[in-house]
Amino acid sequence: MAARVKVGGWLQGKTVRKGGPASTTTTRSSTPQLQSTSSTVFGGGVKDASGRTSEYFSMDDQCPVCKSDRYLNPKLRLLVSACYHKMCESCIDRLFTLGPAPCPICNKVLRKLAFTPQTFEDLGVEKEVAVRRRIAKEFNKRREDFHDLRSYNDYLEEVEDITFNLIHDIDVAQTEARIKAYRAENAALIELNIQREEAYAQALKEQEGAERRERELRAMELRREEEEEREEREKGKREIIDKLETSDANAAKVIAKSRANALKRSSARAASTTVSHSNLLKSRAAQSTAIPDVPHVPLQDDWYAYEDLYGLRSGGYNDFMSEAVRKDREGIMRAGGFRVEEAWERALRSAVAALDLLPLSGANPNAAPTFKLDAGGDVVMASANG
Amino acid sequence: MSSSTIEAAPSASPIPKRPLYESSTQFRNWRFSPEQLSELRSSLNAAAVAVIRNTLENEKPGSSSVVSFLNAEEEYLLVKLYITKITQLCGLFRFPEDVEATAVSYLKRFYLKNTVMDWHPKNVMLTALFLATKTTNNVISLETYTAHIPNTAPSDVLDLEFLVAQSLGFEFAVWHSHRALWGIILDMQNLPDCPPDIRPIYESALTHLRASRLTDAELIYTPSQIALAAVSLAAPELASQWSMSKFRSDAVESAEQLPGVIESIKALITSAGHPPDIEAVREVDRRLKLCKNPEKIVGSHAYLMKKEQEEKKALAKRSKKADETKQAIKNGDPFGNVLEHESRGLVDYDDDDDEED
Structure with missing residues (x-):
């Protein structure tokens, strides 16, 4: 008690x-x-x-x-x-x-x-x-304040211990003394960390404010553009009516001409606004930290399967090897999903696979992956990863 | 071969692609130059001779001087004979071409990692063939398999299975030249000069291709090159026409070199592509009986000695582990207490909970 x-x-x-x-x-x-x-x-x-x-x-x-x-x-x-x-x-x-x-x-x-x-x-x-909440106010050291992980962990454990004691009313007097001692010892650091946190919160707030201002600015610009456009249309209409009133030219021609003028003006305006928009976007992109957005490729297929060296003949082949399988209409000889075209394609691919791969030569061909010309004038190939 | 060399992928693609064949273990681990092959075999032979000589001397000093060991060529001769036996067995069981070619590849590859003096090819051949039936999806039961081969028990096949698989590096997939041959025969039908019945050419090419299995061709050249050489032996004109049609305009260099490669394969097939002389092999086999590694012969004195040694080692290991566990339990924590030896952190404080106990 x-x-x-x-x-x-x-x-x-x-x-x-x-x-x-x-x-x-x-x-x-x-x-x-x-x-x-x-x-x-x-x-x-x-x-x-x-x-x-x-x-x-x-x-x-x-x-x-x-x-x-x-x-x-x-x-x-x-x-x-x-x-x-x-x-x-x-x-x-x-x-x-x-x-x-x-x-x-x-x-x-x-x-x-x-x-x-x-x-x-x-x-x-x-x-x-x-x-x-109370403990966090004073025990606000960070990982950077410790020279190794071990001492940081010890510090965290101590904080947790003090918190536990206070919550469960264990040795409250002693615990309070510990808090007091800690406070006396680390007064400067506590103050510093509080300032740091405040600065961080301030920065967050400023960032939020800037974003909000930007949004408002954009909305305002949009409104202004709409207004301008409407005025422009009104003006055009008035112009047509004026001209029709004053000039004695062909009515259809007058209308066509003023329409063309209006179109030119509006396209010029659109161009200017898109420029400002893209500037805005650019500045936003510059503000956010640059994180490279590498597209995700689910299958890394960088193998070349000799597709350009063979083609399956559309009419099929005169193939005595697969005759029995092809004649077998009921599919007794075939496994499920068997197509003779696939077997042919595999054979064709294997016929052209690595046809131009030159054999290794020399006692230690892996050491020098370069071309050499031997006495006969033949290029001797050696491989880096053979 | 890196893709930056003449085998570069089509220049249109932004990233140079690597040819598919270069993804195979056959390309990466089982492709040699002829010099490398002979070097490999002779060094393997020398190492085995040294080990066996040492064992024989340990058993009975001076006994090794009378033994004449096999050299690398004689070993290869024996392996070659057993390659022909694979063909005979495949005929007996009516296995497809796939099984035969795969088993031959396995046998050849096995003896690039082991020597005949350690493991006699008779049993290794049986195991390689049985393994090949499984890896090519032509499964046959072990009982049926051994029942049709005289003087063979299931254990003869199974005992070596793991050893063989391990020596192959568990790389069971093989690119075969007979499939390439089929592809060439199909694709040749697009040539204007192709005869209406191509079957005789195929059959004749197939015999040459089978002969190439008795040579080192598959360890040096690619399957398509071997198949083309076989076709070239059967119908030289047609083969060169086909090979000319298969080159991209940007790969002139390799187009120029291919005929040379094909010629060397053809020379290899005609010179080495026949079964060895039975009498010569019999002589080798007779000598092999005397110079076999005694540690690998079940029932021999050296074999028993080796077994005993291994047992001893295993026992020592077991007792050491038991001691360590006992020690750990005695210390209180069966998982050890590493953290206790580390220094405490800078911030030290008395823990209230610990004071009571």
Whole structure:
């Protein structure tokens, strides 16, 4: 129990920053209260994509202190204390409005501000998340801070050990001392890593912002183009009408001429916009890191099967070797899928295969893969991989 | 032969392709120059003679001086005789050409890795043929196989099977020249001068091709070249016409050299493509009985000695392993404790959980 009380030092949420309006509204169960409580240190408070914490909510909720449940009070809202016990808002009001008071379940001294909304059904998870969040803030060394993998692994194991002790309330005093010692030892490094992380987050944010701006820019350009095009059309129409009014030339000719002009203008505009588009694409491509996109080839067939040296004769062959098989209409002699053309093709390929491959010569032909001319004027071939 | 040389793939393709034949193990591992072959055989023979001489001396000092060992040519003569036996057996069993050619290739390749003095070709031949029936998908049961061969037990065939397969490097696929011959005969029908009945040419070429199996041709030349040489022996004019029609315009050099290659194959077939003289082989076989590696003869003194030695070695190995295991179990962890000897990391802290126990 003594250990528990000491734990309270960090669990009591002394760093709570409370929003102005929240101070007046926390007591009323009807008003939304998320804004203040989600910023406390010790709650699970896992934020969703929009940056809000989603509260755990169930039909079977019941306040363990006053035993009122959701059936009796549909607006029942349970909050979690620093010692991870649930209480409904009216109980919190009743017990803690007059200052710090002991928890009705475990007698630990609690304050009204240190209640957080519940994120997880299991309060053990709630606690673990809070502890891990706190530990991660200080134990933020990276692999680069260690000269070998072994010491990094030892460090990770130590962190895990401390976390485990805090979660399960084992030797809390000693563990806190360890954390303190670590903090004192590594203050500079912790600060540095925090800065690094901030810089990284900042860079991410900037990148996102740049992309968003670019998208907006493109959308704007598109809108502008459409506008221009419409104006152009309007102008063309007006022009035709004007001309028809003023000149006495052939009506059909006038229309054809102005149409041709409009077409020329629009094609010129299209060309200019495509250029800007391609520039945009290029700049985007330059921004992203260059990863070579090698097309996937499923079958690496780099063998030459002498296809150009033979051709299967369309009329078939006068072949006494396969006569019996070809005459056999019922297929008694054939295996399933046998086609005499395939047997012929194999024979033809083997007839021309490596016909021009010269034999090796000399006692050690593999040593020198070059041409040599011998006395008879014949080229003597040797092979690198024969 | 790399594709950058005259055998380059069609120049139209962006990446030079490698000819298909060069993907075969036959090209990569079983292609030699004539000089290489004789060098290989004589060095193999010399090594075997040294080993056997040593064994004989160990058994009975001075006994090796009276033995006349076989030389490489005599060994090859014996192998050649057993190649003819494969042909006889294939006739007996009515095996297709594939089996015969494959078995012959296996036998030749086997004796490029082993010597006759270690393994007598009689049994190796039987094993090679049996293996060839299996690798060419003409399966026959072992009982039927041995029942038709006098004085042969199934164990004679099976005992050597792994050894043979291992010596072949488990490279069972062979490109055969008789298939190339079939292809040439088919493709020749496109020539204007082709006679209406090509069968006599085929049969005559086939006899030459079979004769080439008694030579080293398949270890030096490619199957298509051997087949073309066989056709050339049967119908020289037609063969040269066909070979001229088979060259790309960009491969002039090789077109010029092919006739020379074909001529050398033809010379090889006519000079060496006949069965050896039975009397000469009988003489070799008689001498082989005296100079066989005694360690490989079942029941001989040296064989028993060798077995005993191997047993001893295996026993020592087993007991060593048992000792190591026992030691490890005694130390507490049967999988050893390597991590304990390593230094702890820089950050050291007392583990609360360990203090109680």
